[in-house]
Amino acid sequence: MKEVGEKNTKSKLPVFAKGLCFYKLFWIFLVGCVLGVLAESLYCFLLFGKFEIRWGVIYGPFNPVYGFGIVIMTILLLKISKLSNLKVFLFSAFLGGVYEYFCSFFQEFFLGTISWNYKGTFLNFGGRTNFTYSLCWGLLGLFWIRLAYPKISNWIESFPAKLGRLSTWVLFFFMLLNIFFSSAAVWRYSRRCQGIEPKSSFEVFLDKHFKDDLISFAYPNMVVAER
Numbered sequence: 132m133k134e135v136g137e138k139n140t141k142s143k144l145p146v147f148a149k150g151l152c153f154y155k156l157f158w159i160f161l162v163g164c165v166l167g168v169l170a171e172s173l174y175c176f177l178l179f180g181k182f183e184i185r186w187g188v189i190y191g192p193f194n195p196v197y198g199f200g201i202v203i204m205t206i207l208l209l210k211i212s213k214l215s216n217l218k219v220f221l222f223s224a225f226l227g228g229v230y231e232y233f234c235s236f237f238q239e240f241f242l243g244t245i246s247w248n249y250k251g252t253f254l255n256f257g258g259r260t261n262f263t264y265s266l267c268w269g270l271l272g273l274f275w276i277r278l279a280y281p282k283i284s285n286w287i288e289s290f291p292a293k294l295g296r297l298s299t300w301v302l303f304f305f306m307l308l309n310i311f312f313s314s315a316a317v318w319r320y321s322r323r324c325q326g327i328e329p330k331s332s333f334e335v336f337l338d339k340h341f342k343d344d345l346i347s348f349a350y351p352n353m354v355v356a357e358r
Contacts, residue, residue, distance in 0.1 A: 147295035148287050151206065154299050158287045159205055159280075160198040161302065167197025188306075188313040189341070189349050195310055196234050201275065203230060208276040219276060220269040227268020228260045235259035239356045242314060243321030246353045316341035317350070324355045 148154035164187070171185035171194065187194035204223065211222060236259060239245055249255040254262035290298075319329075319337040329335045346353075 145292040146288050147290040147292040151209070154295065155284065155287055156202050156205070157299055157303060159283070160195075160202050161193070161306075162198075162283055163201030164193035164195055164198035164306075166201075167194040168192045170197075183351055184349060186349060188309045189316060189345070190309050190313070193306070193309070195306075200227070200230050204272050204275060205280060208272055209280075212276055216273060216277070220273045223272025223276075224265045224269030227272065228256075228265035231260040231264060231268070232256055242318045243325075243356050244317055244350075244353050245356050246350065312341075313349075316346060317353070320346045321355045 148158065167187070168185055169192075172182065175181065175183045175185060185194065186192055187196055204226065207226065208219060208223065211219060214222075235245070235247065248258045249261040249264070250258035252261045252263065287295075315333075316337055319334055319341065320343065322334075323338065323343065329338055
């Protein structure tokens with residue numbers, strides 16, 4: 132049985148990122164990171180009439196929350212893609228709500244910061260997720276697996292194999308370092324706000340190169356969690 136979006140080609144040229152391999156999933160991750168930033172920026176503009184930085188990392192227009200989320204959805208939704216639209220929607224809504232809750236908990240527990248708080252909204256769960264955004268995740272999952280993923284999968288597979296593998300590894304290490312230093316900088320920022328002095332040379336490095344104004348510019352909606 133062929134995966135959704137997989138090409139049936141008789142070409143002798145090697146197909147880049149065939150199936151749900153590492154290369155395919157990494158590029159899906161990147162696509163999700165970028166689309167998440169665009170969606171957040173458009174949402175902010177339509178709701179508040181202003182443009183805001185909605186990146187999830189310090190370097191580049193990427194939001195890993197959406198990147199990892201779309202990878203998880205791709206893997207799981209492909210397994211149930213033959214079910215009805217209603218069932219796919221409901222599963223996506225549940226999955227998205229659980230994922231958003233976990234991301235909020237992870238950020239607060241490990242980094243000491245909060246980027247969204249839904250307290251006071253309808254059917255919210257500890258302010259980490261709510262009914263409305265779960266419905267948004269449901270629509271996103273349904274749209275992704277039915278319409279977007281097959282086209283994006285074919286687009287990724289059309290990359291020249293050698294160039295695709297090389298660019299994947301270059302971007303992989305870039306994103307790995309980007310996520311690591313962004314997370315470390317946010318963690319150190321929360322400790323600075325609590326008046327905790329640096330205890331290692333790495334923390335001194337973070338204080339020197341990732342100052343408060345940079346963190347505030349990169350994450351305008353982020354607040355330090357109360358301890």
